[in-house]
Amino acid sequence: MKVLISQEIHPCGPEMLEAAGFEVRLCTSSAPTDHATLMRELPGCAALISMPTDRIDVSVLATAGLRVVAQHAVGYDNIDLAEAERQGVVVTHTPGAVTESTAEMTFALMLALARRLREGDQLVRDGRFLGWHPMNLLGFDLFGSRLGIVGPGRIGSAVAVRAQAFGMEVITHSRNSGMSLARLLRESDIVSLHCPLTEATHHLIDAATLRQMKPTAVLINTARGPVVNEADLVEALERGIIAGAGLDVFEREPAVHPGLLECTNVVLAPHLGTSTIGTRARMAKMAAANAIAVLRGDPPPNRIA
Known part of the structure; x- marks a missing residue:
């Protein structure tokens, strides 16, 4: 055969x-x-x-x-x-x-956003690094922050284990357990998506749900691209509704919304979660x-x- x-x-x-x-x-x-x-x-x-x-x-x-x-x-x-x-x-x-590698990729995006690695890498490559400065490219701490996991299945749970090792507080939302999505979005410093793509989760993150997040919060997506409405995400990033995003998946892969390519507060990866x-x-x-x-x-x- x-x-x-x-x-x-x-x-x-x-x-x-x-x-x-x-x-x-x-x-x-x-x-x-x-x-x-x-x-x-x-x-x-x-x-x-x-x-x-x-x-x-x-x-x-x-x-x-x-x-x-x-x-x-x-x-x-x-x-x-x-x-x-x-x-x-x-x-x-x-x-x-794929559990452990996808959880690691989630943290790679999280750390890249928190420590502004994309911008720092470009600064060095452009010859603009003038030496250490106490106010240069200030990011945010993972330690002591609150991580909201949407979809605490195998991968979400593996992310939670890593988060606890980093000294983060973890809250979760799923269809059958955890807090409401609205509350999780309001209370999280980082929102990480790990839900499957279904009719119920298609565009789960859109203009309305993005407005429920803190203006200092960031969004991570290593699940499926269409869970996020990319046009709404671009608008939220441009208007300062949220502070940043780390994306390993896209709504219309391999196409990427052109607005995301222009945002400096976004880290983009070509679906490397299990690579x-x-x-x-x-x-x-x-x-x-x-x-x-x-x-x-x-x-x-x-x-x-």
């Missing part, structure tokens, strides 16, 4: 599949594989190892012989789960593999293990639907 991998992944994944006796077909473009290419390569494959950038719709799921879509990610908002159930296609993902060698290896192994289990007729370790 053939397995299609829609983008190049850590080699341990294809090696596992080949060792299990499956033929691997790999898309190797440096950019996300477009839907037409995916549809051209998929016929004859019993499994697809998909990426969050792939649109897994009825045309993909109705492909003859397809038995499993093994998502190489935790999130799966790109997959039509109802259609997968109708077509009898098993869907899996890689929970747990470590160890995490990519764990993700590849989990996706391969899920695909192998289904193709062998066994229950997959990480089934979604």
